[in-house]
Amino acid sequence: MDKSVYDTIIIGSGISGMAAGIILAKQGERTLVLEQHSSAGGMTQTFSRKGKIFPTGVHRLGSLNPGQPLWYYFRYLDIMDKLDLVKLSRDCFEKIYFPGKNYKIPTGHDNFRHRLIKYFPDQEKSITRYFFDLKHVISNIGMYNPSIIPEKDLSLQYTGPLEDYLKSIGVSGRLKSLLISNSPLYGVSSKECPLLTHFIVTDSYLNSSFRINELNTPFSDTLAKSFKSKGGKIYLNSHVKKLIINNKTVTGVILKNNEKLFSKKVVFSGHPSLILDICPPEHFRPVFRNRLNQGNSPGIFGVALKWKKNTCPLEKNDVYIYDSWDVNYQYVRGSILMGDPLGMVYLSALPDKDKSDKNFAVTALTGISNKETSVLKKYYKESKNDKYKTAKNKITQKILNHIKQVYPDLFENIEVADTYSPMTFQRYTLTKNGSAYGIQKTAQRFLEGMFHPATKIKNLFLTGQSIGFNGIHGAIVSSVNLCQLLYGKEYLTNKIVNKQN
Numbered sequence: 001m002d003k004s005v006y007d008t009i010i011i012g013s014g015i016s017g018m019a020a021g022i023i024l025a026k027q028g029e030r031t032l033v034l035e036q037h038s039s040a041g042g043m044t045q046t047f048s049r050k051g052k053i054f055p056t057g058v059h060r061l062g063s064l065n066p067g068q069p070l071w072y073y074f075r076y077l078d079i080m081d082k083l084d085l086v087k088l089s090r091d092c093f094e095k096i097y098f099p100g101k102n103y104k105i106p107t108g109h110d111n112f113r114h115r116l117i118k119y120f121p122d123q124e125k126s127i128t129r130y131f132f133d134l135k136h137v138i139s140n141i142g143m144y145n146p147s148i149i150p151e152k153d154l155s156l157q158y159t160g161p162l163e164d165y166l167k168s169i170g171v172s173g174r175l176k177s178l179l180i181s182n183s184p185l186y187g188v189s190s191k192e193c194p195l196l197t198h199f200i201v202t203d204s205y206l207n208s209s210f211r212i213n214e215l216n217t218p219f220s221d222t223l224a225k226s227f228k229s230k231g232g233k234i235y236l237n238s239h240v241k242k243l244i245i246n247n248k249t250v251t252g253v254i255l256k257n258n259e260k261l262f263s264k265k266v267v268f269s270g271h272p273s274l275i276l277d278i279c280p281p282e283h284f285r286p287v288f289r290n291r292l293n294q295g296n297s298p299g300i301f302g303v304a305l306k307w308k309k310n311t312c313p314l315e316k317n318d319v320y321i322y323d324s325w326d327v328n329y330q331y332v333r334g335s336i337l338m339g340d341p342l343g344m345v346y347l348s349a350l351p352d353k354d355k356s357d358k359n360f361a362v363t364a365l366t367g368i369s370n371k372e373t374s375v376l377k378k379y380y381k382e383s384k385n386d387k388y389k390t391a392k393n394k395i396t397q398k399i400l401n402h403i404k405q406v407y408p409d410l411f412e413n414i415e416v417a418d419t420y421s422p423m424t425f426q427r428y429t430l431t432k433n434g435s436a437y438g439i440q441k442t443a444q445r446f447l448e449g450m451f452h453p454a455t456k457i458k459n460l461f462l463t464g465q466s467i468g469f470n471g472i473h474g475a476i477v478s479s480v481n482l483c484q485l486l487y488g489k490e491y492l493t494n495k496i497v498n499k500q501n
């Protein structure tokens with residue numbers, strides 16, 4: 001390995017680490033990414049089973065049409081024109097099943113508003129208000145859309161509970177269930193979800209929704225290529241076990257094999273609580289340590305399904321199957337291992353080589369509470385091949401039976417290609433408890449869940465989905481925030497918006 005001093009060492013090769021790497025390399029920095037796993041990408045990785053490719057943590061991306069929020073960031077990372085993107089159906093990018101009724105969500109705010117009014121004519125006033133507020137909030141917050149620089153950033157005024165907001169504008173009953181049915185995308189119930197989070201995610205996918213054709217252009221490879229083309233280096237199997245700190249200033253890292261690497265600054269992009277394992281915790285105040293160890297969002301259990309040729313009923317949309325109108329049930333259920341119903345299963349399909357609608361590799365996902373993960377963890381420790389495997393099979397069967405409510409001939413047409421639990425995510429990305437979205441941002445403790453990129457240790461910075469908002473968009477914004485701190489907000493925003501290197 002190269003023994004010279006890097007400008008920046010970035011720990012972690014997920015989207016946030018790679019985004020920070022690309023931006024810093026673009027500024028001419030000698031940048032090294034260290035990844036503990038044997039392949040790069042963190043949650044952007046895919047896996048191949050039974051001749052199909054399945055994503056792990058990227059099923060859908062929003063706002064990638066020219067001039068839309070994520071498009072600016074992808075363009076600046078030099079990946080926009082390198083990705084083969086599949087646009088989801090304009091008429092229905094999400095199909096939501098409730099008992100006895102299903103709804104199709106179209107792309108476009110006005111389209112969705114008109115359709116909602118058609119579905120719920122008696123709640124037209126509340127629907128109109130919802131879209132008015134959505135637009136107002138989105139156009140008055142910074143960073144989500146880099147081309148919008150509001151006179152006064154209103155982000156912090158809209159962090160109250162989504163539930164209270166919906167009540168205040170008169171949304172109730174089935175309309176409420178439908179509006180909050182996308183909550184699995186941020187992993188928190190409407191009682192705890194900050195309104196801002198809901199509006200950002202809803203806006204992003206209403207603008208436009210895409211999948212990456214991972215067969216033609218794997219996301220993790222595309223990011224790595226962009227980074228390497230700017231001189232960046234990635235070392236795999238390089239688990240950072242300690243930071244080298246002198247006089248409260250970080251000067252490098254020590255790998256598990258005791259190798260030392262030196263740099264002027266270090267960026268940590270894993271779950272932020274892991275920094276307590278790699279540097280002496282006394283560097284941080286107890287309050288900060290508590291914030292790092294606060295509640296995480298739930299984990300996710302996944303079933304990779306291979307549908308027999310030409311039988312897959314999914315089209316170019318994602319599907320949510322709810323077994324009751326109580327969308328929040330999934331966040332409060334007792335335990336699915338003890339027999340409780342799942343509440344919700346989310347289905348997402350990747351196109352096959354011919355991009356036809358009928359040969360999809362489908363991922364079925366359901367949330368797993370932290371309590372359920374603890375049980376799985378215990379089983380894994382006690383007997384991986386017996387207790388843990390049995391529990392996984394039990395959850396898989398529950399997921400399949402849940403899906404069968406909507407697709408009755410499921411069992412004749414599918415093969416289970418693989419299954420994964422929060423434990424799998426923990427193994428591959430080290431994320432705490434296999435949490436899907438990291439530290440949870442609740443309305444009740446919003447600011448405690450948001451972190452500044454700079455730390456008390458000089459030249460040590462944080463980035464990643466736990467630092468700001470989750471998701472690919474949120475993780476990129478956390479890295480842009482960090483680079484703005486280093487290079488200036490106006491300087492970098494100008495480059496991103498006006499596409500300058």
Ligand SMILES: Cc1cc2nc3c(=O)[nH]c(=O)nc-3n(C[C@H](O)[C@H](O)[C@H](O)COP(=O)(O)OP(=O)(O)OC[C@H]3O[C@@H](n4cnc5c(N)ncnc54)[C@H](O)[C@@H]3O)c2cc1C
Pocket residue numbers: 011012013014015016017034035036037041042043044056057058059060061238239240241269270271274278300302365425428429430431435436437463464465466470471472473475
């Ligand atoms: C099932 C699932 C589905 C999802 N679907 C979507 C979706 O459709 N759209 C969307 O926008 N978002 C989605 N998300 C969320 C999205 O994947 C994440 O928000 C995002 O990928 C997180 O990126 P990150 O860089 O913060 O973390 P990670 O991808 O976890 O990267 C952190 C990296 O740091 C490495 N690391 C940690 N500690 C060390 C160490 N000490 N030494 C070396 N390396 C280390 C880890 O191995 C890992 O590679 C999904 C998440 C899940 C779990």
